[in-house]
Amino acid sequence: TQLLEQSPQFLSIQEGENLTVYCNSSSVFSSLQWYRQEPGEGPVLLVTVVTGGEVKKLKRLTFQFGDARKDSSLHITAAQPGDTGLYLCAGSNTGNQFYFGTGTSLTVIP
C-alpha cells in the first residue's frame, strides 16, 4: 500500500485568512489529484497535476506538485465559508489504481 499523509488533519480558520494543506508520500506518483468532499456527498475533483514542479491555479486555490513527484500542496488565499469541506489528495501511477490521503477537514468561520 502506498501511503499518502495529509497535514494538518483538521484546520479551523477565520474568513479571509490564508492556509496551506500538505500531501506527502515516500512514493513517486505519475499524477496527483485533489478533491473536495462535503458531508453526505461524494468527492469532487478540483485538479490533476502530472508534471514535477507543476503549479495550477483555480481562482483562489493554488496547487503545486513537488519536483520529485512525491508531494503536493494546496494553498487557499482569503478563505471563504464556501471553502469548508474535506480536502483529499490522491496519487496514481497507472491511472487505474488510486491511493488517497486521509484528508484535511477545513472549517472557515464567517
Next chain:
Amino acid sequence: EAQVTQNPRYLITVTGKKLTVTCSQNMNHEYMSWYRQDPGLGLRQIYYSMNVEVTDKGDVPEGYKVSRKEKRNFPLILESPSPNQTSLYFCASSKTGLAQYFGPGTRLLVL
C-alpha cells in the same frame, strides 16, 4: 445530467446475508471503480474496471466481488457481509482514469 448513481443510499443488514450495491453512470465512461471510506483510513480502492469484462483488484478486495457486463453498470457484491465491512462506499467513473466522477455514496451497516 451527467451523473453516477448508487443504490441503495443506506442499507442495514445482518452478517452473512448477501447484498448487492448497484452503480450506474450515464457518461459512457470506460473506467469505473469502487472505494470504501472509513474514519482515519480515508478512501481505499476495492476494485476497478478498465472496460466491459475487465476487472482488477484494488487495495482492499477481500470479501467483495464485482462484475462489468455492461459499460454503464458496475455492481459491488458482498457474498457474506461481516461487521468489518460496515463503511461508506463510493462508486466512481472516468473517461481517462484521471478525472474521476464519484457517486453520492452508500452507507452500509452490517450487524
